[in-house]
Amino acid sequence: MGLIGKSRAARKRRGPFAELAWGRGGRYNAGEAARKPVEILHYPHPILRKKGAIIREITPEVADRAREMLELMYEAKGVGLAAPQVGWSVQLCVMNPAPEDPSREIVCVNPVITDTEGEEVADEGCLSFPDVRGNISRFLKLTCRWYDLQGRRTEAVAEGLLARMFQHEIDHLNGRLIIDRMTPASRLSVRGRLKDLERECRAPSRSPVR
Numbered sequence: 536m537g538l539i540g541k542s543r544a545a546r547k548r549r550g551p552f553a554e555l556a557w558g559r560g561g562r563y564n565a566g567e568a569a570r571k572p573v574e575i576l577h578y579p580h581p582i583l584r585k586k587g588a589i590i591r592e593i594t595p596e597v598a599d600r601a602r603e604m605l606e607l608m609y610e611a612k613g614v615g616l617a618a619p620q621v622g623w624s625v626q627l628c629v630m631n632p633a634p635e636d637p638s639r640e641i642v643c644v645n646p647v648i649t650d651t652e653g654e655e656v657a658d659e660g661c662l663s664f665p666d667v668r669g670n671i672s673r674f675l676k677l678t679c680r681w682y683d684l685q686g687r688r689t690e691a692v693a694e695g696l697l698a699r700m701f702q703h704e705i706d707h708l709n710g711r712l713i714i715d716r717m718t719p720a721s722r723l724s725v726r727g728r729l730k731d732l733e734r735e736c737r738a739p740s741r742s743p744v745r
């Protein structure tokens with residue numbers, strides 16, 4: 536689904552709004568291009584395991600980056616994308632359960648699940664895990680609170696697929712991935728593919744023997 540991500544550890548951020556800065560690892564070019572999320576990072580990129588920082592101020596830059604994430608999500612034929620997946624370690628995710636309808640776009644800043652109900656096991660995939668799918672148990676219904684890009688506090692009750700999307704994306708913001716939640720049988724069935732992804736990740740950074 537996504538493009539190939541290569542593993543380069545994100546370097547330490549600097550400055551007062553450092554938590555809002557894009558990753559400056561090898562996936563971003565210097566200067567203007569550094570702002571563009573050029574691709575979706577793949578497992579086992581280490582930034583996917585980091586808890587994202589709380590966003591303290593919704594600047595125009597935050598809004599621009601959320602827009603770029605939505606574009607990238609549509610391009611990858613996904614329904615949700617979390618900031619850490621583009622190397623941005625903050626509490627922000629974008630979703631659209633009906634990608635053909637832009638009016639259903641959701642941008643969540645600092646989202647928190649406040650109430651849950653029921654449980655359901657269903658098949659799930661992730662843009663950071665190309666060709667990996669597995670069964671995952673999720674809450675069937677939930678209440679989520681977040682800030683929108685205008686800084687308004689928002690609350691919604693979600694069910695079914697949308698509830699699953701909230702849980703999946705909020706997991707990303709806390710460094711949790713689908714492989715942590717898969718049923719033992721699914722986990723076993725994707726083991727070989729995970730090894731492939733780990734190999735793909737190591738290969739590009741291997742330096743020639745001198």
Ligand SMILES: [Zn+2]
Binds near residue numbers: 660661662663703707
């Ligand atoms: Zn995901």
